[in-house]
Structure formats: C-alpha cells, structure tokens
Amino acid sequence: MLIVLRHGQSTANAAGLFTGVLDAPLSDQGIREAHTATVLLNLALPGERPPTTGTGTGSPAMITAPAPAAAPVTLFTSTLTRARQTAAIVAAGLARPPVGCGADWRLNEHNYSALTGRSKDDVRAEFGEEQFVAWRRSVAEAPPAMGDLLYDEFAGTALFRALPAAALNRTEALSDVITRVDAFLTEHVDPLLARGETVLVVAHGNSLQALCAVIDGLSDGQIRDLNLPTGQPLVYRFDARGRPVPFGGRYLDSVTALAVALTLANEGGT
Template identity: 30%
Template sequence: MARVVLLRHGESQWNLENRFTGWVDVPLSERGIQEARNAGEKLRGFTFDRAFTSVLMRANETLRLALETIGQTALPIQKDKALNERMYGDLQGLNKAETAKKYGDEQVKIWRRSYDVRPPGGESLKDTAERVLPYYEKTIKPHLLKGETILIAAHGNSLRALVMELEQLSREQVLELNIPTGAPLLYELDGGGKVRSHRYL
C-alpha cells in the first residue's frame, strides 16, 4: 500500500502580515518554523522513500525542518516550480484587507475562491491545477504505484489542486477546501493509485 503525505508549509512572514504571497519568495515566520517542527513530530514513525517540494523557500524550509525532526535528512528530494503556490499577479505583496477595501470583498473573494477566475496578471486555481496535476501524474504517481511512501511539501493552492484530484472533488467542493499550515494530511492508496483513506495526522 502506498502512502503520500501532503504538507502545506508553515506560516510564512506574509501569511502573518495577511498579504498575498504567490510566487514571492518569503521566509517562514517564527510560528511557521515551529509548525514545521511540530509537523515532523507528527510524522515520527514514517519512513519516507522520497520527497517533493516547490522551489520556494517556505516549502523547502518546512520540508527540511520536518525531515530533521524525524532524522531523515538523506532522503532524495525533487524541487519543481510545478508545485509552486498559485501566482497572484498584481495582488502579490498587497494586504488582503486593504485589497478588499480597494476592490470590494466580493471581488476579492471571487479571485481567491473561484475555480477559473484569474486575479489581474495571475493564475486561477484551474491554471494552478493544470501544472500541478501533470507533474503529479508523470513524476510522483509512478513512485506511488510502486508502493512507496512519499512526502510532498507545498502550498495551499497547489495542494488544493492535488486534493481535488485525489478525492475527485467537484469545482464547488474544492472552493470550500482549506488546508491548514503545518498539518500533515495522509492519503493511503491502493495498487492502482486510488485513495482508500485519508486523514490529518
């Protein structure tokens, strides 16, 4: 039986400041560092065969701290921008509350939570899924079909796209999905890559 753990990075400095982050490479906050270590504690007892992460430091640091905590630092790790957070375009760096005042709560909610509406200059969740899912199918899933145990450290929206695929969620269902920072989400898969069970650790 294959297992894959999805781990959203710990709180970043811009999460703390309530800013749109996207592809801007910001570090973890102090709380985020602790969340990454706590995630590692929850992963004790797992032996991972390999790990995948985005190219952004907040995901890389979360992965490093979690693996340090469980003493598995020699793991093969593959970094790819396909797992990067959704790119928020012109909104990147803006405070979310100030953006809502400028454009209206409803418009910002549409940009953040709709499936296929792009923020100005940015990606929709649909766009994000269109780079995450082919990467999963081509690069990650073959290891799961061999029965490996995989850790993926990434971001709220790239992981939402992956959960949508794993759980076969509708567009409406995925809009309500929120993945907390630093909370490992375990999926157990059958020999064909279908989900048998999932739970937060």
C-alpha cells in the first residue's frame, strides 16, 4: 500500500503566493490538517480499524476493503519545512510508528523560478489568465528563470547548501519534476512495495501530482486536471501486476477531499 499526503496548508498557501522552493512553515490551519490526517491514517493503516463506508473508483472515495495484516510503514518526505513539519506530526501520532523515515530533495515542490514568492493574483493580472494557467498547469512549459539575485539568495540558504546542486535549478517544468520523482520511486518506493510493506509519502501539490502521473500513467491532460488538496491522505493499492486498483487511488475522506479539490481547480489548480 502506498499513501500520499500533501502537506498541511503553509503560510504561503494561505497568503496566495507562488511557493515552490520558498521554505514556508505550516499555518495554524495546516497544523490542524496534519493532525486530522493522522486520525484518518490511524483508521486506515493495516492492522488498525478501517472506515466501513464509501463508494467510487477513480475519484476521491472512502476506503472500503478490510484492513490486511499489519505491515511495516516507512515514511518519506521532501526536505522543505512544510512537508517535514507535517511528516513529524503524522509520525508522532501514528498508532504504529514508522519503522523508518527519510527526506529526499527529489520530492521537493516544483520550482516556480522567477515567480517564487509572488502573489498569484498579481501574476494573473500582469500576464493574463492563459499564461497564468500555463505556468501553473502545463507539463512542458517552465516559468521564467530565476535571475542571479534570487538564485543566489536561495542557493545561500542552509537548506540548499546542504543539498546536491541539482536540487536547485533556475527553472524547471513539471516534466522535470516527473523525472526526478520517478527516479525516487524506482530507488526507494518500488522495492518496499514489492516486499509487501506500506509506504507513506508526504510532499507537495506538484511533486505528488508528478508521483500520481507516474503511478497512474496519466496523459498531459489528466495531469493538468489533477488537483491534490492539502492534508488529505490518498491511498493506492496494487494488483499482482503492480497496477493501481482503482485507477487514481482512494481518499480516506472523500467528501472533504473532493470539495477542496474543486476549490483548487477554481483557483487555477494545485
């Protein structure tokens, strides 16, 4: 079983900013979302009491299958504060603590480049709706590159000084995020799933969008339309051939997840 969880709301999310590699912490709401996610996970993890109602495939839905025998849980997170905070809250609250925890920069959020830290409303007003949506939702189109001043500012932080040079580019498209997330899955997640273990990945809207694109084999159009709400665990189970069942996974709280996803879509997407 693979569970993916977008971090709780960050202060930058709350302010309506292009966040990307901006290392914003959780907001008060984001902290509450992380605790709520922990409650949902404790109901659904193997060996715990699962939810007993729900329907649907391919759309957010409640887990309906009986819980299998308990399996070790390994947790992975990005190296950004908002994901690490969420992961710490979840790990501390799980009835069965993870047997291992790791942070990997390849799970970091899409680098919004020169847009980083800017108001989404201001960018939309300056460049128009079509370009705004392309920068947020396109698989192939990268935002404008960081200038020297902004790049040097981020490169000089303790976070990026401790990471490989590849962790900070001047710009990247979502296709680049898909490539690095795919490599992470191959290296760390696939071997654990092959042994029947449970993996929990706490990351970001776009890096988890990339993860879902790899797992579900999504087209560019399906990727563009995928919106992942903060603090809502999404569960993937797999058949004997390693294919997700159902396609798109299942949210543990389908009602809330769907409502938030619709709001995200109206705001221009994840």
